[in-house]
Amino acid sequence: MFDFSDKVVLITGAAGGIGQGLCEAFLSWGATVLAFDRAAEALNAMDARLHKATPDLTDLAAVKSAVAELTAKTGPVDILINNAGAAAAVSLSTLTPEDWAHDLAINLSAAYNCVEAVKDAMFTRKSGVILNIGTVNAMLAIGHPAYSAAKAGLVSYTKSLAVEYGPRGVRANLIAPGTVKTQAWNARAAQKPQVFDDLKKWYPLRDFAEPRDIANAAAFLASDLGRMITGVVLPVDAGLTAGNPVLASELTLEAF
Template identity: 50%
Template sequence: MSFAGKTVAITGAAGGIGQALCRHFAAAGASIAAIDKSESLPAFMAEDWAKHVKTAHVVADIGDRAAVAAAFAQLTKALGPTAILVNNAGFSSHPTFARTTPESWNHEVNGNLNSAYYCAHAVLDGMKQLGGGSIIAIGSVNGLGALGDPAYSAAKAGMISLTQSLALEYGRFNIRANIVLPGTVRTPLWKVRAAKDPAVLETLRKWYPLGRIVDPEDVAAAVAFLASDAAAAITGVALPVDCGLTAGNIVMTRELTLEDL
């Protein structure tokens, strides 16, 4: 699978999934346009993986629509129009409704959902000029049902609808839109939690039929497939990448049919 000659824009590029995405697409020959609000982004972009492809990066908060417009203008000047956009950036800070305030709700919906719109808006004209493109969002299984983090979950549900709207309206321009829905992903966040509670990942593992949680590279591989010509007829799809979590309740199943499992 080659992406040589194509510019792939990745938001949240300095995070666990973002880094896997950058490395995966770079290994396939893509030019990498990276955006993250973290000051650690320049150091990541200077690592060995980036030395054999064209790269550009901007430290920016994609929850700020003016900053998004400026960032993509800079990236386009450096690498040309974006052929593939991966709306990866996201966060959650309030795990329950009771701990969510109107201010935190607005902050999380803006940072997860509005930001995805701002970035899509910034690349669509360029994709039209290219004769097509692919927009892939990193959503969450939280967008399908209540699993905590209510503002984050509502935003991820909104991203599914946004993806479907893009697929419907822009298919005539050969622009495809899809969304990947990861379950628990083994990112640095979970390493921090595991340091506080060594059993946390084992507790999570029992809910997944594959007996493990998702690795960042699992997400990157799914995104690359959806961005590739192999998925040329796929648009408007919400694809769980969740080690089977949404297939059913494996813990309940084991309780009810213990003698068979």
């Protein structure tokens, strides 16, 4: 489908559900993949072809050191995918100052640190792609307020990257997944087995993305097919942000 055989791709949050999907997909398309994740055990269990590291992404010096160590063997990063993310509190009523700081650090500051670690090599080559993995939560209030605020900041940061770094040959875009079928949903599914069936009514496509869907979107934006696309937010959300079929049905008295 895609050919990235001459590209070095750095993927953060590599051991998570979306991260694993990204790693597997870009390996299958021939890329050299650098995989960053703090979950060392899960990372070590992944494909041996990956070049792995476990830096604290909220520590700029640690990120730069890990990038320098790996790229000394692989060559500079062509494509950065800032996928790492976490959500500490589900609502404002349970949100603590520590949760707020944590969510902004891992969802927003970590992306900045990774860009700082790779941008100079991209500038030198006048070529590079930065893909930030956001969320539809940045556009809708559907829980996890600190995480959502951080990802909303990531949207603005992406646009700034596109505008300021475009003249230097670097494109930047953001993918905003909706619900994605990953292991992150296991606990909720165990608590409420019908959770996916209950949620489907809110999604126009009556289905949910899988990690490969996110990887396919990333590949398109990173490839030459997307060479004139920069500064965009691309929802991969089964239509969730396009509109609400439940509300539309109740407003129009029509069945959707």
